[in-house]
Amino acid sequence: xxxxxxxxxxxxxxxxxxxxxxxxxxxxxxxxxxxxxxxxxxxxxxxxxxxxxxxxxxxxxxxxxxxxxxxxxxxxxxxxxxxxxxxxxxxxxxxxxxxxxxxxxxxxxxxx
Amino acid sequence: xxxxxxxxxxxxxxxxxxxxxxxxxxxxxxxxxxxxxxxxxxxxxxxxxxxxxxxxxxxxxxxxxxxxxxxxxxxxxxxxxxxxxxxxxxxxxxxxxxxxxxxxxxxxxxxxx
Numbered sequence: 001x002x003x004x005x006x007x008x009x010x011x012x013x014x015x016x017x018x019x020x021x022x023x024x025x026x027x028x029x030x031x032x033x034x035x036x037x038x039x040x041x042x043x044x045x046x047x048x049x050x051x052x053x054x055x056x057x058x059x060x061x062x063x064x065x066x067x068x069x070x071x072x073x074x075x076x077x078x079x080x081x082x083x084x085x086x087x088x089x090x091x092x093x094x095x096x097x098x099x100x101x102x103x104x105x106x107x108x109x110x111x112x
Numbered sequence: 113x114x115x116x117x118x119x120x121x122x123x124x125x126x127x128x129x130x131x132x133x134x135x136x137x138x139x140x141x142x143x144x145x146x147x148x149x150x151x152x153x154x155x156x157x158x159x160x161x162x163x164x165x166x167x168x169x170x171x172x173x174x175x176x177x178x179x180x181x182x183x184x185x186x187x188x189x190x191x192x193x194x195x196x197x198x199x200x201x202x203x204x205x206x207x208x209x210x211x212x213x214x215x216x217x218x219x220x221x222x223x224x225x
């Protein structure tokens with residue numbers, strides 16, 4: 001069965017520190033993988049996507065993610081956290097028909 | 113370019129009632145998907161519409177139904193509301209064949225009392 005697992009429901013970092021949000025997937029077919037961000041009381045916004053081209057994917061707001069097939073991972077990183085990065089982040093897997101399977105989410109807190 | 117818009121933004125219903133949520137897709141998009149996001153969880157796929165027909169369905173009972181109109185807008189209908197239906201309902205539009213890039217609206221928050 002296809003699934004997405006996000007490790008850590010809450011991550012807290014200091015402003016300027018590295019952000020690392022973890023995502024692992026399970027799939028029997030080549031995956032399309034995505035990271036979405038959700039700010040309070042808003043819908044989801046696409047940060048970046050992997051669609052079998054380059055394994056290192058750059059997204060908006062300085063985020064990037066690396067697809068590692070051997071580890072079945074697609075972790076999200078940002079070198080230096082900003083206060084405005086505080087939000088809920090969702091890793092997602094495309095399960096066909098443009099259907100997305102989402103992880104449970106990781107809430108990122110950024111403190112001064 | 114007009115984004116995805118949903119209405120209403122908030123509503124309160126009681127158990128057993130029926131609700132209709134509406135979605136206007138992004139200009140040029142021909143596919144609409146609906147997701148349910150319970151508090152503290154990731155969105156769960158309800159169903160998708162393409163060319164006015166259901167094109168994939170998640171693990172939701174038949175009392176969740178939908179429509180897509182010729183202008184690609186869509187409705188989500190939920191009958192016989194239950195307390196567990198309380199959630200944020202998200203509509204997303206996309207182009208058929210695009211590998212999963214969905215454009216989401218801000219959602220309709222439904223509270224069932």
